[in-house]
Structure formats: C-alpha cells, structure tokens
Amino acid sequence: MGSMASAKVVVLPMIDKASEPEPAAARPVAAVIADNTAASDAPAPAAPEMAPVEPEIIPTVSLTTVFRHLLAKITRERIITAALACVSLGALFLFWYVGTRYKLEFYIRFKNVPTPYEVYQQLAQVGLSNKYLVNIAISVRRILGGFFIAMAIGVPLGLAIGKYPRVRDLFMPVVEVLRPIPAIAWVPMSIMLWPNNEASIVFITFIGAFFPILLNTIHGVHSLDGVLIRAARCLGASEFRLFLNVILPGSLPHIFTGLAVGMGVAWVSLIAAEMISGQFGVGYFTWEAYSLVDYPAIVLGMITIGCLGLACSGIIRMVGNLLMPWLAFAPGGKR
Amino acid sequence: MTMAVAEAQKGFIDVRDMGVTFGANDNKVVAVDNVSLNVQPGEFVSLIGPSGCGKSTLLSIVAGFVKPTRGEAKLDGKAITKPGSDRGVVFQQYSLFPWLSVRKNVEFGLKMAGVEQSKRNTTARALLDLAGLLSFENHYPDQLSGGMKQRIGIVRALATSPQVLLMDEPFGALDTQTRVVMQEILTNIWQQFKISVLFITHDIEESIFLSDRIYVMTARPGRIKAEIKVPLPRPRTAEMTDTPEFMNLVQELKGLIREESLAAMAPEIKDRGLSGFGMKVGPKGVGEIF
Numbered sequence: 355m356g357s358m359a360s361a362k363v364v365v366l367p368m369i370d371k372a373s374e375p376e377p378a379a380a381r382p383v384a385a386v387i388a389d390n391t392a393a394s395d396a397p398a399p400a401a402p403e404m405a406p407v408e409p410e411i412i413p414t415v416s417l418t419t420v421f422r423h424l425l426a427k428i429t430r431e432r433i434i435t436a437a438l439a440c441v442s443l444g445a446l447f448l449f450w451y452v453g454t455r456y457k458l459e460f461y462i463r464f465k466n467v468p469t470p471y472e473v474y475q476q477l478a479q480v481g482l483s484n485k486y487l488v489n490i491a492i493s494v495r496r497i498l499g500g501f502f503i504a505m506a507i508g509v510p511l512g513l514a515i516g517k518y519p520r521v522r523d524l525f526m527p528v529v530e531v532l533r534p535i536p537a538i539a540w541v542p543m544s545i546m547l548w549p550n551n552e553a554s555i556v557f558i559t560f561i562g563a564f565f566p567i568l569l570n571t572i573h574g575v576h577s578l579d580g581v582l583i584r585a586a587r588c589l590g591a592s593e594f595r596l597f598l599n600v601i602l603p604g605s606l607p608h609i610f611t612g613l614a615v616g617m618g619v620a621w622v623s624l625i626a627a628e629m630i631s632g633q634f635g636v637g638y639f640t641w642e643a644y645s646l647v648d649y650p651a652i653v654l655g656m657i658t659i660g661c662l663g664l665a666c667s668g669i670i671r672m673v674g675n676l677l678m679p680w681l682a683f684a685p686g687g688k689r
Numbered sequence: 690m691t692m693a694v695a696e697a698q699k700g701f702i703d704v705r706d707m708g709v710t711f712g713a714n715d716n717k718v719v720a721v722d723n724v725s726l727n728v729q730p731g732e733f734v735s736l737i738g739p740s741g742c743g744k745s746t747l748l749s750i751v752a753g754f755v756k757p758t759r760g761e762a763k764l765d766g767k768a769i770t771k772p773g774s775d776r777g778v779v780f781q782q783y784s785l786f787p788w789l790s791v792r793k794n795v796e797f798g799l800k801m802a803g804v805e806q807s808k809r810n811t812t813a814r815a816l817l818d819l820a821g822l823l824s825f826e827n828h829y830p831d832q833l834s835g836g837m838k839q840r841i842g843i844v845r846a847l848a849t850s851p852q853v854l855l856m857d858e859p860f861g862a863l864d865t866q867t868r869v870v871m872q873e874i875l876t877n878i879w880q881q882f883k884i885s886v887l888f889i890t891h892d893i894e895e896s897i898f899l900s901d902r903i904y905v906m907t908a909r910p911g912r913i914k915a916e917i918k919v920p921l922p923r924p925r926t927a928e929m930t931d932t933p934e935f936m937n938l939v940q941e942l943k944g945l946i947r948e949e950s951l952a953a954m955a956p957e958i959k960d961r962g963l964s965g966f967g968m969k970v971g972p973k974g975v976g977e978i979f
Contacts, residue, residue, distance in 0.1 A: 584754060585784040589798035590774035590849060599797070603788040680788050683831040 468650040473657070476650035486639070490658065493624060493636040496552075497666065500559025501620050508567035508616070509609055513601055515568075516575025529568065537562040537623035541630050555627045555635070562623030563616035570612025574605025607681060610674040614667055621663045636662065699765050700852035700885035702728040702751060708759035709746050720746045722910035724760075728853065728885045735888045735896035737942070738906030738914075739950040744889045747911070748857050751887060752778050764853065774798050777846030781858040783838040785830035791841055792817065792826040798849035816844040819878065836867040840874060847878070853885040860895065869927065872898055876925050893942045897935060898925055905942065908949045915945055 453464040468476075480486045515522045537558050548554040578601060586600045628637025640655030675681075709721040721743040728734045736744045749755040751762050753772040762769045764776065772778075785794050795813040804812075817823045820840040830838055839859055846854060860868045872895060879886055879899075890896050896903050897919055905915040919938065921929055929935055 579782070579784075581780050581782050581784045582786060584752075584772070585778070585780065585786075586797070586801075587754075587772040588752060588774065588776065588778040589845070590801040591797075592801070595801055599800075600786065603786070606788070678788065680829040680831065683829050684787060685831065 466649055468653055472650040473653045476654050480651070480654070489634055489636055489639045490662070492634040493628065494662065496556050496559055496624055496628075496635065497617075497620055497662075499556045500561075500624070501563045501617060503556075504560045504563035504567055504616060504620070505613065508564050508612070509571050512568045512571025512609075512612075513575055513597060513605065516572040516605070517597070517601060522572075529565070533565050533569075537619070538626045538630075541627055544627075545631055551631060551633060555624065555632060558627040559620045559624045563620035566615040566619055567609070567612040570608045570615065571605060574608025574612075575601055577608065578604040606678055607674075610670065610678070613674075614670050617666050617670055618663065621659065621666070625659060700728075700730045701765050702726075702853055702885060702887060703763045703766075704747070704751065704760070705763075706760035707747065707750065707757050707762065709743065709750070709755070710758045719910035721757075722912050724906075724911065724913055726904050726913060726916075728887050730852075730885055731883045733879060733886045733888065733899055733901045735890055735900040735903045736906060737890055737893065737896045737903055737946065738911065739908050739946060740891060742906045742908055742949070743911030744906055745857055748778075748855050748887065748889050751853075752776055752855050774802060774849040775852050777849065777851035777854045779839070779842050779846050779854065779856040779859040781861045783830070783835065783842065783862075785838055785841060785845070787830050790827050790829060791822065791833070794830065794841060795845045795848050797845065802849060812848060816848055817841070819881070820844045820874070834867075835863050836871055839863065839871065843875065843878065847882060847884075851884065853887065854879075856886065856888045858889050858891070860892075861890075868892075868895070873925075873927065875899065876923075880924060893939055893946065894930060897921070897938050897942070898930060903942070905945045906949070914949065917942065 447470065450467075451470055452458070454467050454469040456464075458464045511525065515525055540558050540561050541554075544554040544557050545551075548557055582600055582604060583596065586596055591599060624635070625637035625640075628635035629641040632638035632641075636655055636658050640652055640659070643649070643651030643655060704724060704726045707721055707724040708719070711718045711720055724743075724747065726734075726736070726747075736747065738744050746755060750757050751764075751769060753769050753776070756770075769776075785791075786797065789797065792810070792813045795816055796809040799809040799812060814823060814826065817826050820843070822837060822840060825833060825837065830841070833841070839862075842859070843854075843856075860871050863871060876899060886899075888896070888899060900919050903917045903919060904913050905917065906912065907914045917938070921932075921934060
C-alpha cells in the first residue's frame with residue numbers, strides 16, 4: 355500500500371485541465387489514465403499490442419498433470435464425506451434388508467414389505483419398459499411446467515413486492531390467505547377449474563412451488579443491504595437498472611433457497627395430485643401398484659420419486675453454484 | 690498553478706440555511722438547524738462533530754438521498770434533488786457489490802452511463818492500478834481486507850469522473866495503522882484528480898491531515914460552531930503530524946469538540962442517570978420486564 359502511495363504522486367496533466375474549459379466531468383479519469391500509460395506502469399492498455407509477438411504457443415497438457423490435478427481434488431475431507439454418505443445409506447439399506455429378510459414385527463410390520471431383491475427383480479422387469487419410462491417422463495414434464503411457471507411469476511412478483519410497499523400492500527393479503535391452503539386441498543378445485551386433467555395437475559404443482567419461491571424472493575430483497583442500493587443510485591443506476599443489476603443479483607441467494615424448497619414442495623404436490631386424480635405419472639404408478647397388490651412396484655415407485663427429487667434439487671444447487679461463484683468467499687462460505 | 694486549476698474546475702458545493710427535521714409532532718427531532726457551508730472547486734473540506742450531530746444527514750442531503758426541511762443544497766448553482774453520478778459517494782460501511790468482481794465493481798458507474806465494455810475495462814484497470822489493486826481485479830470483494838475494499842470504494846466513486854467526492858467516515862471501520870495509510874493514499878488520489886471533497890469524520894487528526902478547511906458542528910441540533918483553515922502545506926506527509934502547527938490545531942479542535950460532546954451528553958446524564966446512555970437499569974427497568 356505505502357509504496358504505491360509514494361510512487362504515484364507524479365506530475366499530472368494539470369495544464370491540460372486549465373487550458374480546456376469543456377466539461378470537467380469527463381476529464382479527470384482520462385487524464386489520470388493518460389498519465390499512467392505514459393509512466394508505463396499500466397500493463398493493461400498495452401496488452402492487445404503484445405499479442406502478435408508470441409503467436410506460436412500451443413497449450414500442451416500432459417496426462418500426469420491432469421491426473422495430479424484430479425488427485426489433488428481428493429482431499430481427506432472429501433473421503434470422509436463420501437465414507438459417511440456410504441454409512442448412512444448403507445444403514446438404511448441394512449435396516450430394510452434385515453427387516454424384510456426376517457419379517458420383523460415390533461409394532462411396525464415388515465410382513466408385507468418386499469425385500470430389496472424383489473424390488474430389484476421388479477426393476478429388471480419393468481425398468482426399461484415403455485410404461486415405466488413414460489410415467490417418469492410425464493411426471494418430469496409436469497414438474498418442469500409447474501415449477502417454471504411458478505418461477506416466472508414468483509421471482510418478478512417477489513422482487514416487486516419486496517421493493518415497493520404499495521405492491522406489497524396490494525398482493526400480500528391475498529398471498530397470506532392462500533398460502534396456508536396446502537396444494538393437495540386444491541385438487542378438487544383444480545379439477546373444476548381446468549379443462550383437462552393435465553392442466554389441473556400442473557396447476558397443483560405450480561401452487562406447491564409458487565409460495566416458497568415468492569416468499570424467499572421477498573425475503574431476499576428485504577435482506578439486501580440498503581447501502582448497496584444507495585451506492586448504485588449514486589453511480590447513476592436507473593430504476594430498471596437497479597432491479598437488474600443490484601436487486602436481482604443481491605437477492606439471488608435467497609431466490610435459490612426458494613427454488614430448492616419450491617422444487618421439494620412441487621414434488622410432494624405432484625405425487626399427491628397424481629395419486630388422487632392422475633392418469634400416468636410416478637405417483638399414479640405407485641398408487642396403481644398398491645391397488646393391484648403389486649408390493650415391489652410400490653417400493654420401486656418410491657425409490658424412483660426419491661431419485662427424481664434428488665436429481666432436481668441437485669440441478670438447482672449446481673445452477674446456483676454456477677450463477678453465484680462469489681458465495682464461496684462470502685462470510686461463512688466454503689473457502 | 691493550483692489556484693488556476695481550481696478556478697477552471699467545477700464542483701462547487703453550496704449549502705444555505707439548511708434545516709432538517711425528522712418525525713412529526715411529539716417525536717420531532719431537529720437534526721440539523723440553520724447550517725450554511727460551502728466547498729470550493731478542488732477544495733478538501735471536513736465536517737467534524739460529536740456523534741449524532743447530523744453530519745451524516747448533511748452529507749445525505751448533498752448526495753441526494755434526503756430532502757432538507759428548510760434551505761437548499763446546490764452543486765455548481767443547480768439544486769440537488771436526487772442522487773447522481775456527478776457526486777461520487779464513499780460510505781462508511783463497505784458498499785461493494787459482493788456478486789461483482791473487483792473490476793466489475795469499478796466499472797459499475799460507467800456501465801450505468803452506457804460506456805462500452807472495452808472502454809470501461811481500460812478505465813477500471815487504470816483506476817485499480819492507481820489504487821495499487823490491479824492484481825486483484827478478478828477477485829471478489831469478500832476476498833479482500835477492509836482497507837482494500839475501501840480503496841476500491843474510492844476509485845469506484847471516481848470512475849464516472851464526478852465533480853465532487855462525498856465521504857461519510859470512510860475509514861471509520863478500519864484499524865489505526867490501515868487508517869493512517871489510507872489517509873495518505875487518499876491525499877495522493879485527491880491531488881491527482883483535484884476534485885472537491887466533503888469529508889465527514891469524528892477523528893480530529895484525520896480531518897487536519899486531509900483538509901484545507903474544517904467545519905466543526907455543535908451537538909444536536911447540528912449547527913456550524915466554527916470554521917477552521919488548515920494552513921499546512923501540500924503535499925501532506927506523515928511527519929507533519931509531529932509539527933507544533935499540527936499539534937496546536939489538534940488542541941484547538943479538541944477543545945471545541947469536547948465542549949460539544951459534553952453538551953450532547955450532560956442533560957441526559959443529569960436527568961436520567963445511566964439510562965441516559967440508553968441502558969435500562971434499576972427497579973424501573975426490571976419492573977417493565979415483569
């Protein structure tokens with residue numbers, strides 16, 4: 355710090371300033387830049403001219419460096435994390451296996467529960483069947499439909515409610531009244547409202563995802579440090595720019611929390627809706643299996659739902675990490 | 690030469706008969722009362738006073754965040770109504786956008802002004818070089834120390850070539866050593882840009898070291914108690930703080946401020962004991978809980 359301070363007290367083009375009477379606003383930075391370039395301690399502006407000097411550099415990557423790089427990523431921490439994950443999943447599996455193998459009965463009854471092997475057989479049998487895959491595809495389509503509509507409405511509305519008290523006063527009463535109604539309770543109404551079964555299920559999924567997204571977005575705007583908004587205003591941000599460049603990125607961490615929670619609730623709502631009113635879908639597959647006393651298929655359906663939900667929240671988390679690389683350095687962050 | 694430059698430049702802040710009242714009726718608080726002050730183009734002026742005297746309120750008005758109840762603030766003859774990039778502001782809290790890299794932070798004002806990417810880049814890099822932080826251009830603010838963040842805050846405010854720089858206790862959150870270095874860096878940057886600075890502080894040495902002129906404010910309601918010229922030559926160096934002239938100024942200002950700090954506290958201490966400090970003590974406090 356200190357060295358820089360003393361180094362830069364160079365004679366500046368003040369003469370230039372005094373002689374030119376036009377807007378002072380545009381000049382100071384340009385003047386300082388000009389000076390710095392002249393002093394040749396600013397490598398930045400010179401960079402483009404450097405390019406043709408050494409054009410023959412072909413990037414080579416040796417396999418050993420790649421391997422070493424990968425090895426370096428396997429830290430002690432990661433090994434422990436992976437080991438604990440195996441332990442917890444293994445314990446669950448063991449509990450299931452032991453329970454069904456010995457048909458345990460101690461208040462809960464494993465009598466009718468299929469064994470892991472039976473479920474595996476079921477998977478081998480229907481796993482690649484058209485029916486099973488179509489059910490998955492339809493559920494995923496419904497989830498994506500409901501979730502993206504919820505996001506497209508929830509995020510902008512949340513930003514507006516968070517920013518403008520008048521918008522808040524207008525929308526929040528409705529939100530507060532509708533929010534406690536669980537998505538399942540919307541099933542009969544939804545069937546009445548929408549012209550076909552598909553639309554009504556997407557609507558229920560939407561209802562499930564919408565409120566977590568909306569409320570977390572509002573919270574994100576409220577928790578944004580006011581000094582950042584003031585700073586942006588001083589730097590000449592218009593109202594629209596303020597939304598796009600400050601309020602949206604500033605509330606992004608909370609928005610992503612909302613998306614993750616919303617995705618979870620969307621799956622809960624979807625499966626329930628499919629069980630009640632559905633044709634097709636993983637929820638319908640599971641319920642149908644129960645009706646047909648096809649017990650292994652029930653467990654297969656449950657595991658399928660679990661994996662799909664895990665994949666969805668995993669994707670959201672991944673997108674979040676890609677969009678918000680700065681969070682890794684935030685107080686309490688990963689690094 | 691300095692005078693000639695100053696006259697050719699813009700950046701004249703003129704505050705006249707300013708009064709600010711917060712709240713209404715019973716909980717009405719007069720924050721600032723009848724304040725007039727000015728900052729000449731290219732001048733470095735400090736505003737100093739006990740806490741709660743309304744100095745930050747005054748700066749908020751010049752920045753355009755707060756509207757005065759009475760009087761007006763003008764920049765180069767034009768009334769100030771809203772924030773704008775003709776006035777750079779440096780806040781006490783770190784106000785860098787955590788989601789933008791250091792360079793993008795500096796570019797922000799230029800982006801808002803619609804300056805093209807390559808030009809923004811060049812300007813930002815030159816400014817970061819000036820702040821000695823070019824090698825950190827791709828870091829995020831959360832990776833930097835407080836002093837670094839505040840240096841970036843200063844050059845970010847300068848990027849749009851404002852006519853004035855408004856600084857609200859910018860070094861208040863820094864430790865003493867960093868603070869001293871930051872003061873030197875600031876005087877250097879100021880001498881390069883030669884823009885007007887209105888600097889809020891409660892640190893007496895800091896105000897003397899940096900300023901051409903110092904306004905001392907009274908305790909609430911804030912009024913201008915004294916206006917003191919700092920006759921120390923430029924450029925200022927750290928050694929100057931040991932000279933008798935500097936010491937005398939410190940003594941003079943200490944006396945003025947002490948009177949006001951006591952005046953600000955005395956009635957509360959006398960009337961309500963420790964609760965004057967905002968504490969809930971004694972039977973009354975406990976009674977309120979149960």
